[in-house]
Amino acid sequence: MKLNKGGNLQTLQHPVRIDASTQAIFQPSSSLTKNTCAPTGSFILKFSPAVFLHAYVLLGESPQRFGSDLSLYLATVNSFFAKSPTVQTGFVSLVGITQTDTKKRLSEDLGVALSSLFMAEAFGVTWDTIAQIPQNSKLSKKRPDFECFDTTGNRHLFEAKGTTVLAGVDVALTKAIAQVKKYPESANTKLAIVSFLSTDDRLFPSQTFVVDPPTLPDNIPPTKRVAQLLHGEKILQFAGLPQTGAAYMKALSVKLRAESAGNGQVAPIEKGPGLLMKLNQEIEQSALQVRQIGNTQFVGRSIFDGLGVHIFVGATRRQLDALALLADMATGDTYSRLQGDDFHSFFADGTCLLIERS
Known part of the structure; x- marks a missing residue:
């Protein structure tokens, strides 16, 4: 793991766009701050590469396919370790990766890691409670990926998606919103979180989008x-x-x-x-x-x-x-x-x- 001269891990920064509804229910922290140089709703999520790697391996599915050998992961995201500044903005990207299947698997798991870090910082959820929601077709055909609980016992649900296609962000958000909106179980928050992982930082940098979809009834009268x-x-x-x-x-x-x-x-x-x-x-x-x-x-x-x-x-x-x-x-x-x-x-x-x- 790359250390700076002071012996501390470099701090990595990832842009997050948060809708007004979600902003109304969380408090920014030292690790999740407003980006005053960007449009309204723009925040910066700060974390160490060690914590990110920990979340990726713990909650992602692809690392389990690698077994104890992380060489594929480290090779494909080598910039994760190679960048030298103490603070690096927009580091989470898949620049240089051309294999479609690899990009798909990595973007999905990187999206889960980023979503989990956001939930931990924004709502204080604890890592020991982040779990995949079991499939229950009798309850709902669609369900969000994860449930988690904060320190006061409040339940939070979130659907985490990742994509390397910029045009796919809207599609992924639409699917994620449908999965959390239609899930009938109660929770303090139900969020759709989609991370765009750039394959070319010169065109559009990586960033995450967080949406708290309105839970309006399906049978609204057209008046x-x-x-x-x-x-x-x-x-x-x-x-x-x-x-x-x-x-x-x-x-x-x-x-x-x-x-x-x-x-x-x-x-x-x-x-x-x-x-x-x-x-x-x-x-x-x-x-x-x-x-x-x-x-x-x-x-x-x-x-x-x-x-x-x-x-x-x-x-x-x-x-x-x-x-x-x-x-x-x-x-x-x-x-x-x-x-x-x-x-x-x-x-x-x-x-x-x-x-x-x-």
Whole structure:
């Protein structure tokens, strides 16, 4: 194992893209930090090569085929040991490997190792509880790969996939989401995790994608009202409230299930504050802007400020409060106007875009 001069293992860094729903239910740590130089939802997962190799051999299937001889693994991922910097970004790749079967087997197991490391860092799951879920066709034809438990006994499920084909990420995510979404057993989290392992870092670097799929009922009525309720998530995200948007979708799922069952009752968000409290907390913590336009108050964010132009996007406070109460959407008019050098656009859903020149 390569050591630096100080005698410590080099730290390896792997990019992870995490959706808003998952961000709302975990706390970043020193080993899983936000990547401020990348788009929203970008994180860096830090780990030592020894820990990664340990997870790979422990949980992967291909190493067992090699028996006690790891020469094939070490030969195919020799850059794992060869890179000299103390901190190496995006190291987990399959550059130079051309055999299709080898790439497939390695990408699958590397994906499992990366997913397990993420679960350990993001949710504090313990390695002794990470286990494959037994097949049970009576329970469900589709099931996620793994279950695990954190130190407080909460159960987590995740489907782990790996691919070397960039175009295959969406396909793999779709399959992973279906496997976790349709699994009927309860768990604190059900995540779809897909790792893209690059075969050419010059084109697109390796990274992992984490998705917490909404568990909406399959028999959602195709009505205008339901379409407006589903659109509410877009309004919250547009105004700069992704965590409230994720919580909103979970609460909406409960609401729609209750309505389809005929009882009309809405349960509170599990183990969390009410939606309205969550909305107010995120507005305060995210330092969102409040604009008064005529008699209407808008809450939102700046998406561009430079070259003498400022662009603000947001939604009416009235609409945000209605969404937090899972009430039917308050709709208005769609119109735009030019005021001097400024351009204002308003949609019927209560959102606005303001282009202002300084």
